[in-house]
Amino acid sequence: MKSNTYHLHLETESQRAALFHLPESEWLAAAPRHKALAKKLKVTVGWDGDIRDEALKTADFLITNGAPPRDNLRARAPKLKWIQTTAAGVDWLTPLDWLPRDVVLTNNRGAHGPKAYDTVMMALLMLHQKMPALLKHQQAREWRPIYTPPIAGKTAVILGFGDLGEHSGRAAKALGMQVIAVTRQGKPNRHTDRMVKTAQLDRVLPKADYFIVTTPLTAETRGLISRARLNLLKTEASVINIGRSPIIDYEALREKLHNGKLAGAVLDVFDQEPLPADSPWWSTPNTIILPHQSCDDPRYIARLFDFWFANFARFLAGKKLMNMVDRKRGY
């Protein structure tokens, strides 16, 4: 290997969704878009660990859709400098105590925003226009108009204002809605009307017509939307979750939907995925189930490679990489 050549290993766990696989064909399609950079790379492609241990012996970089080997990683991968995950959320890799101090972990934050914009907009409108009821009527062959005003002027409270949250906020603003965002820092953002810190969550929940959960799952967000907090929502409010399910007390959420104490929900994430056929969620009133797809674009890996090449150029220039995961915060 020439001295100015780096070894990149692509590792796929095949049981994960095909959307997140890293086949050689996708790499061969992406590399010509970044010719000069691709020349500096030697690439190996592994599946389910078939060549992983051997590849790690010389790998400088790893892109993976699964968990890297956590035991004694430094010894097994002496040259490893940088791990890129195909996922945006890395909750399933935390705590990051296994990650050698001099190995950078980057996630795929930012890949999901544009699709989230579309999905949140659709979810808001479907809930506001009472589509779950209308679709039930269609099935029953009943012509029953439900007149609703435009959604403009209604209030969206958005938990988390990273890539998904900000795109959700943009969607709500494009519909003329009021946007209140809730984040750790509470830093103002132009896609909101009001930004508050997590400590003020209980004060803004009663204002929500639509409560949108977009945060990553961390020690701080797990269980944050407890039964008591759900009880702060108006009966006319609806919930949209494109984050992670353990952030919300789903048992309490389902009870409230079942008892008409919430108007509706669009849920993309569940404790068990695929959601089993006998889950009560499938038939919960006024609830639309999206099978964990709301923020995923089929051009996902092509875009990940483009992002990785841009980051590789920064690496070569000695610049700080984009999307570095904070070891302590875990996202």
Place this chain on the structure above:
Amino acid sequence: MKSNTYHLHLETESQRAALFHLPESEWLAAAPRHKALAKKLKVTVGWDGDIRDEALKTADFLITNGAPPRDNLRARAPKLKWIQTTAAGVDWLTPLDWLPRDVVLTNNRGAHGPKAYDTVMMALLMLHQKMPALLKHQQAREWRPIYTPPIAGKTAVILGFGDLGEHSGRAAKALGMQVIAVTRQGKPNRHTDRMVKTAQLDRVLPKADYFIVTTPLTAETRGLISRARLNLLKTEASVINIGRSPIIDYEALREKLHNGKLAGAVLDVFDQEPLPADSPWWSTPNTIILPHQSCDDPRYIARLFDFWFANFARFLAGKKLMNMVDRKRGY
């Protein structure tokens, strides 16, 4: 009646949807918002013709959700100057040969735009994200993700670019779509990327990922979207109709949806409304039925009265009224 007082008669056909009724209560709620103007009016409220003939003898103005009496109207209503319809479309009153030359007819064009913006946006996203299939899977309790890219970059061809069409165009642009509008005049509009005349319809139909029908029903638009024109659409294209059903050959449309020659449809209007329970439309594949509500806001009559008062101020000032129906074009 004082000489500077005018007689306004409100006439409701009660069998029409309650949304379009003109009850005294709505008038009494609206009048205080326009005190000075309301003082110049004497108002009568009639239902199903109960006091209509008597009222017309002295009425200067008529607001009606139904058809005015067409026989010999001038003799029956010697002082009548202006008729306002609650509806935006007046196809059901054409031809306008019954309308005395010196009576102005105004429609409620413009009342439907904001709601149309929401509905068209929702319809585009539901079709693009394959919600009809996903909802079917939910019912069958099947977890089957369907990954779709954001809708940005797809092409909407919009037939008609009045109030409904322009709001549809704005919705498509907010989603990052390309917009081609088709109108009689082909006059450029900032909410489009391209504007063509109806004569060029056949050239742009093959470009549509989404074909949106928003035109009023007139002699020119009836049957415009024939079977041959539907055949110009791509198999992957979907159709949204928020205009009137006789504009499209619905039999051909249904066949194409049934045979997978079109990807989907969202239809708000039908030849027979309410759509009978035995209509094949209820179960046509990839089709969402909206019961003629897509552009209707429950605050409809309150807004109509506000609009009418603004027009009444123009009348008093001797200005040209807004929303005058062209006798020849029929809208």
